[in-house]
Amino acid sequence: MLNIKDLVVQYPRSSENALDHISLTLEKGDFVCILGKSGAGKSTFIRSINRLHEPTSGQVKWEGMELTTLPEGEMRKIRSEMVMIFQHFNLIPRMTVFQNTLTGSFGRRPAYKNLLGLFSESEKSRGLLALEEVGLEHHANKRVEALSGGQKQRVGIARALLQDPKLLLGDEPVASLDPTTSRRIFGLLKKIHEERELLSIINVHDVHLAKEFATRIIGLRDGRVVFDGKPEEIDERIFAEIYQ
Numbered sequence: 492m493l494n495i496k497d498l499v500v501q502y503p504r505s506s507e508n509a510l511d512h513i514s515l516t517l518e519k520g521d522f523v524c525i526l527g528k529s530g531a532g533k534s535t536f537i538r539s540i541n542r543l544h545e546p547t548s549g550q551v552k553w554e555g556m557e558l559t560t561l562p563e564g565e566m567r568k569i570r571s572e573m574v575m576i577f578q579h580f581n582l583i584p585r586m587t588v589f590q591n592t593l594t595g596s597f598g599r600r601p602a603y604k605n606l607l608g609l610f611s612e613s614e615k616s617r618g619l620l621a622l623e624e625v626g627l628e629h630h631a632n633k634r635v636e637a638l639s640g641g642q643k644q645r646v647g648i649a650r651a652l653l654q655d656p657k658l659l660l661g662d663e664p665v666a667s668l669d670p671t672t673s674r675r676i677f678g679l680l681k682k683i684h685e686e687r688e689l690l691s692i693i694n695v696h697d698v699h700l701a702k703e704f705a706t707r708i709i710g711l712r713d714g715r716v717v718f719d720g721k722p723e724e725i726d727e728r729i730f731a732e733i734y735q
């Protein structure tokens with residue numbers, strides 16, 4: 492369970508709060524989509540949860556553990572179970588699909604093994620299973636730079652699977668993909684979410700995608716929660732409130 496209390500983020504040299512006293516409780520099993528117009532605070536919210544961005548004040552409790560005051564070493568361990576799927580994939584273009592996937596296990600290995608690229612047979616089998624799960628097993632030896640956007644995002648998801656995630660954070664994971672590919676990627680994320688009983692929190696610009704896949708939608712405007720409810724509750728009035 493993720494318990495967020497009075498979360499505030501203020502960027503340096505800004506007079507406004509990017510997140511303005513957000514309080515939310517999100518449960519395992521929730522597939523949460525965050526909606527809001529550009530600048531509403533969606534990315535800042537996602538990145539404050541795993542402290543890729545440090546909150547200015549407030550609390551973020553993950554499974555009872557307060558994260559905002561955790562020393563960086565401890566936070567790194569927790570971060571390994573909080574996977575992040577990025578808009579621009581964050582892959583290493585010249586490395587193969589398989590090599591990129593295996594980097595998902597870096598957080599749990601000694602640094603020298605990562606530097607030397609030493610992987611055990613069981614790590615390699617897990618990598619192949621993850622590639623099968625995202626339907627890329629036949630592309631394992633291709634360089635990532637030769638893939639389409641949708642395939643790149645599948646590598647990002649396979650890499651995330653190697654982390655044994657409990658919490659899935661998506662920072663606009665389909666923003667650079669076409670509508671059909673976006674839907675497929677959302678379908679894949681939802682399948683993984685259900686099979687692994689995750690808590691998933693995903694920023695998305697496309698309201699239709701959010702309504703189709705989310706179990707809960709949170710609408711942000713000017714860093715505040717202006718809607719928190721079920722997809723079917725979003726009507727024209729609520730839509731206007733989020734996007735006006």
Ligand SMILES: Nc1ncnc2c1ncn2[C@@H]1O[C@H](COP(=O)(O)OP(=O)(O)OP(=O)(O)O)[C@@H](O)[C@H]1O
Pocket residue numbers: 502503505509527528529530531532533534535536
């Ligand atoms: N590094 C930064 N320095 C200063 N202000 C920032 C910084 N990053 C974001 N902001 C501001 O914080 C607010 C929230 O930005 P954020 O990127 O979280 O919004 P968003 O909803 O994710 O927008 P988008 O949909 O365009 O990605 C905006 O007003 C933005 O200008």
